[in-house]
Amino acid sequence: MGRADRPVGGVNIGIAMSEQPDDDGIVLTEAQKRARRSRSIAIALALAALVVLFYVMTLVKGPGVLIRPI
Amino acid sequence: MSLVSEGANFRGKLAAGPDIAEPSLASVGDYIALMKPRVMSLVVFTALVGLAVAPGSLHPVTGFTALLCIAVGAGAAGALNMWYDADVDAVMTRTARRPVPMGRVRPGEALAFGLTLGSFAVVVLGLLVNWAAAALLAFTIFFYVVVYTVWLKRSTPQNIVIGGAAGAFPPMIGWAAATGSLSLEPVLLFLIIFFWTPPHFWALALYRTDDYARAGIPMLPVVAGDISTRRQILLYTLILVPLGVAPWLFGYTGALYGATAIGAGAIMVALGWQVLRERSPAETASRKLFAFSILYLFLLFAVLLVERGWGGLIARLAA
Numbered sequence: 001m002g003r004a005d006r007p008v009g010g011v012n013i014g015i016a017m018s019e020q021p022d023d024d025g026i027v028l029t030e031a032q033k034r035a036r037r038s039r040s041i042a043i044a045l046a047l048a049a050l051v052v053l054f055y056v057m058t059l060v061k062g063p064g065v066l067i068r069p070i
Numbered sequence: 071m072s073l074v075s076e077g078a079n080f081r082g083k084l085a086a087g088p089d090i091a092e093p094s095l096a097s098v099g100d101y102i103a104l105m106k107p108r109v110m111s112l113v114v115f116t117a118l119v120g121l122a123v124a125p126g127s128l129h130p131v132t133g134f135t136a137l138l139c140i141a142v143g144a145g146a147a148g149a150l151n152m153w154y155d156a157d158v159d160a161v162m163t164r165t166a167r168r169p170v171p172m173g174r175v176r177p178g179e180a181l182a183f184g185l186t187l188g189s190f191a192v193v194v195l196g197l198l199v200n201w202a203a204a205a206l207l208a209f210t211i212f213f214y215v216v217v218y219t220v221w222l223k224r225s226t227p228q229n230i231v232i233g234g235a236a237g238a239f240p241p242m243i244g245w246a247a248a249t250g251s252l253s254l255e256p257v258l259l260f261l262i263i264f265f266w267t268p269p270h271f272w273a274l275a276l277y278r279t280d281d282y283a284r285a286g287i288p289m290l291p292v293v294a295g296d297i298s299t300r301r302q303i304l305l306y307t308l309i310l311v312p313l314g315v316a317p318w319l320f321g322y323t324g325a326l327y328g329a330t331a332i333g334a335g336a337i338m339v340a341l342g343w344q345v346l347r348e349r350s351p352a353e354t355a356s357r358k359l360f361a362f363s364i365l366y367l368f369l370l371f372a373v374l375l376v377e378r379g380w381g382g383l384i385a386r387l388a389a
Contacts, residue, residue, distance in 0.1 A: 053135060057132070
C-alpha cells in the first residue's frame, strides 16, 4: 500500500483524493505548464549556482573562513 | 484606445489587485527583462573599473562574486522600479512593452522578485566579500527605489539630478569590495557619473518630452521648457568635463586617460553648445549628444581600466 493510500484518522486519503471532481481547482494550459517549467528550471539553476559559489568561495578563503569573532 | 486610457485601466487593475485565478504565463525572459539588462551591463562595467583600479590584490573568484552580487542588486532595483512605475510605464511609448504593463508579470510577482534578489545580493556580498560593499549596495538599491523612483521621479524636475547618484555608486561599491573602505579616487568616479547623468537624460528627454508629459513625469523640459533645459545641459556638461579630467590632474591616471578625457570632453562641450544653439526642437543635436554621452562615459572608464586595472593586474601577475 502506498503512502497516500494509508488510512489517516479513519479516512483513506488515496480514495478521498481520487474522489475529488476533475474540474475543481486551476487547470493549467500547455503554455502555462511550459512557462512554469522554464521558471522552475531557472530557479533550480540559480540555487545550484549559489551552492557552487559558496563552495568555491569557501575554498578560496581557506581554513580562515572558520575563524570568526563570536 | 489611447495610451492615457490604457494607463488609467492599468491603474484600476493595480488597485483591484492581482487576478489570482489566472496562472502566470511569465517566461524566464520576462524576469530577465525586469532586471533591465542594459542598465545592468553599465553598472557591472563601472563597478568592474572601481574594482580593478582599487589598490591591493583581490582573488579573481572574489572579484567575480562581487560583480555578480552588484549585477543582481542592480537587477533587483530595476525590478522594483518596474513594479512601482508600472502605471507610468504603461503610458510611455519607450516603456509600454515592459513585462508588467504588458500583463506578462503581475505587479506582486515583480515586487517579490525584486525583494528576493535584492536581499540575496546584499547578504551574499556581505558574507562572501565584505560588509562595507554590502552596505553600499543596500543603500544604492534603497536610493534608486525609494528616493528616486518613489519620491523624486514624480515630484521634482531635479529627479534625475539627485536620483542620478544611484547610478553613480557602482564604482564605489567595486572599490569597497576590493579594499573594504573608500577614498578620493572612487569619489571622483562617482562625481563623473553623477554629473554625466543630467546632460545624458535631459538630451533624451528633449526629444521625448511628449512621452514624459503624457505620463505626468515632471522632467525638466516638461516643467521648465526647452530653452531652460538646453542651458542646463550645457551647464552640467561644463561641470562634467573638468571632473572627467580630474583623475589625470590628481595623478591617478596616465597621459592616455588625460588625452582621452580632454578630447572626448571637448566633443561633449561642442555637442552641448550645438544643443543650445540649434533651432527648436533641437532633436538632431539632442540625439547626437545622447548617443555620444554613452560613448564618452564608456571611453573614460575603458581607458581607466586599461591603464590602471589591466596594468596593475599584469604587474601583480609578473611580481
